[in-house]
Amino acid sequence: MKEFKGKTAVITGAGNGFGVEFAIECAKREMKLVLADINEEDLKRTEQVIKEMGVEVIAVPTDVSLYEEVAHLAEKTVEIFGSVDLLFNNAGVVVPGPIWEIPVKDWEWIMGVNVNGIAFGLKAFIPVMLKQGTPCHIVNTASVAGLLTTPNMVAYHASKHASVALTESVAMQLEAANSKIGMSVFCPGFVQTDLHNCDRQRPERYAITSDEPYYQSPTYRAGLERAKHVITTGIPIDSISQSVFIAIEEERFYILTHPQYNLVIGKRVKEMIEGQNPDTQFFLKAKS
Known part of the structure; x- marks a missing residue:
């Protein structure tokens, strides 16, 4: 995909971090935008930034871990703009800790957003793109944590390895179908996003509760501090979006940010x- 002006981009996780940067870059390229996020306040803030840039934009509150909400996002996009040309499956969360300590609901939350959120996006939007028959592109946000493994963040690593494999396999399916849909998997290292504050994006069914001792444990607190340190000391986020668009133009599948x-x-x-x-x-x- 090389032409962006007048095309429609959909971005999940648009309230913070990479989502905001992708939205701004799309707006610079005069694309129409559909922004989605579970946090309505953050979503409205991004929407206002894009409106001030003078492009068409709608904001659709969306919990990507629920298929019916992602399907609604796709329906709304087609209803308002008539097409989907660029999709960023970008929403993501993290909870630190050993597998034997983290609550089951945290495992379900991470997998629900980081894996199902991508799968649901692909299921809802690919049929629209195939029907259009025009050049389109999908960028799934994974992480370098999906290409290597460390002793920390076991659920996060598992979800990101899954998202990389999911993207690889679907790309092969689309190529076998002779589609005009390109795909990329975005695997950043530590970048100055807001990921360490993702607990505030929890839906009620995954809420932190006082009856769960893990959230008061030294393990949980240490994990949060470690996440805050590595993210806040990461590379500047404003160095990312343009390089991602260059990768889209060059039809590069793997998009990495940290050669080290x-x-x-x-x-x-x-x-x-x-x-x-x-x-x-x-x-x-x-x-x-």
């Missing part, structure tokens, strides 16, 4: 093909 992780990704693959066990001490040594 390439060695770690390669090390993981090398261990696999050589029959080695994962190096459990690697990240412990790197931290010391």
Whole structure:
């Protein structure tokens, strides 16, 4: 996809972080915008920024972990703008901690947003794109955590590995179908987003409650502090969106932001093909 002016872009997770940056970049390219987020206040703030840039925009409050809401988002997009040309499945959340400690509802929340949110977006929007038969593109936001593994954030790693595999497999299906839909998987390292504050985006069914001891535990608090540190000390977020659009124009599938992780990704693959066990001490040594 190389032409953007007058086309329609849909962005989930548009209230914060990458979603806001993608929206601004779309507006600069004179695209019509459909913004979606579970947090209505954040969503309205982004909508106002885009309106002030002088392009057409609608905001649709959406919980991407519920298929009926994503389907409604697709229906609303077609109803208002008549087409879908660029889709950013961007919403994401994280909860730290060992698998034996994190509450089941946190596992369900992370998988519901990070995996199902992408799957539901693909299911709802791909049929529209196929029917159009025009050049389109889909960018699924994963993470470098989907290309390597560390001892931390077990649920996040699992969800991001799943989202990378999901994107790879669907891209193959679309290519086999001779579609005009391009795909990319966005795998950023640590960037100055708002991800460490994602607890405030929880729907009621996943709310933090006082009867769950994990949320008062040292493990949970330490995980939040670690997440805050690595995100707030990451690379500036305003350096990202333009490079993502260049990747779309060049039809690049993998979009990475931190070349320094390439060695770690390669090390993981090398261990696999050589029959080695994962190096459990690697990240412990790197931290010391």
